Amino acid sequence: MSDDEILDRLRADGLISSTHPTLTPFGGGVSSDVWRVDDGAHTFVVKRSVAKLRVAADWFSDPARLRCEFLYLQTAAEILPDAVPRLLSSDPDAPFIALEYLGEGFENWKSRLLNADLREADAYRAGAILGQIHAATRDRTEIAQRFERIDFFVQLRVDAYLRATAAKQAPDVAAAIEAEAHRLTTHRECLVHGDFSPKNMLASTERFVVLDCETACHGDPAFDLAFVLNHLCLKALFHAPRHIDFAPLIEALLTAYRGADPKHAAAVEERSATLLPILLLARADGKSPVEYLDDPKREVIRQFAPSWITAPSPTLAPLVFAWLARVRALTTNP
Numbered sequence: 001m002s003d004d005e006i007l008d009r010l011r012a013d014g015l016i017s018s019t020h021p022t023l024t025p026f027g028g029g030v031s032s033d034v035w036r037v038d039d040g041a042h043t044f045v046v047k048r049s050v051a052k053l054r055v056a057a058d059w060f061s062d063p064a065r066l067r068c069e070f071l072y073l074q075t076a077a078e079i080l081p082d083a084v085p086r087l088l089s090s091d092p093d094a095p096f097i098a099l100e101y102l103g104e105g106f107e108n109w110k111s112r113l114l115n116a117d118l119r120e121a122d123a124y125r126a127g128a129i130l131g132q133i134h135a136a137t138r139d140r141t142e143i144a145q146r147f148e149r150i151d152f153f154v155q156l157r158v159d160a161y162l163r164a165t166a167a168k169q170a171p172d173v174a175a176a177i178e179a180e181a182h183r184l185t186t187h188r189e190c191l192v193h194g195d196f197s198p199k200n201m202l203a204s205t206e207r208f209v210v211l212d213c214e215t216a217c218h219g220d221p222a223f224d225l226a227f228v229l230n231h232l233c234l235k236a237l238f239h240a241p242r243h244i245d246f247a248p249l250i251e252a253l254l255t256a257y258r259g260a261d262p263k264h265a266a267a268v269e270e271r272s273a274t275l276l277p278i279l280l281l282a283r284a285d286g287k288s289p290v291e292y293l294d295d296p297k298r299e300v301i302r303q304f305a306p307s308w309i310t311a312p313s314p315t316l317a318p319l320v321f322a323w324l325a326r327v328r329a330l331t332t333n334p
Helices: 001-011 065-080 110-115 120-137 141-146 151-166 171-186 222-240 247-260 265-284 294-308 317-327
Strands: 020-024 032-039 043-047 097-100 190-192 201-203 208-210 215-219
Touching: 001 020, 001 032, 043 065, 043 141, 065 097, 065 120, 065 151, 065 190, 065 294, 110 120, 110 201, 120 190, 120 201, 120 208, 120 247, 141 215, 151 171, 151 215, 151 265, 171 265, 171 294, 190 222, 201 265, 222 247, 222 265, 222 294, 222 317, 247 265, 247 317, 265 294, 265 317, 294 317
Parallel strands: none
Antiparallel strands: 020 032, 032 043, 043 097, 190 215, 201 208
């Protein structure tokens, strides 16, 4: 759709009313086009998924996955209204969604972490939100039906992260990753965000807001927990050889997650320990290598992850401790 077509659709949907509204492109990341819409005194955001993701490898996914994002935001708002942007659209099958604009007063959590602005409160809020959404949607028939489609999660996460990584590994490592890839397609327990990453979180004094949930599905909550822990581990590596201690953030996130769902947290953490080294390796060898690590740091991941991927029944605390110790060994000021 052209800019004019988008504006015409917004006008037809009653979302704009001024004579001369404007669309201003945001950086939409690898999977979406995002615009800021200024409609007189009213400002909001419009998002559209793209068919070919903006990475070096060929990576395609049906833009209809935006429906998953609409449904996730709608569902999460029923549980934690302030934890997601307010939906302005009403049609889950529209080619774009309109969202509340979160501007001044909000900072991106990824930017804070890359700038060594480590606030345990951010991690705690992220863990609490994740735990509460998992707990509130666990074993609910209507959630399973609403998020029955898992193909987008398979395309954008299982295939692009796990299977693409497995193809580059030794046979024993590849077999372990393939087994976990298969398990993720069959374990259906609660609402999973699928991209629970600091880049998709905005923090202000009053709110901590989760964005970009187009891979949402009814699946294994361990994926979300391992995914966010992976990003904290990667940020620790980014800062080396400068020592920035991420252990308090990881503990704050886990403490909040456990508190939100004490009955199931231990089992989720157990499965997360299997996923975490796989996701670490995926950000070196998958279809979406992390952009802020250079080749020597990616090699650190390649040296660390395989033995944990093939280890029988890894546990989370020793794994995280070993990773942070490995990162600390790179520092010049231990």
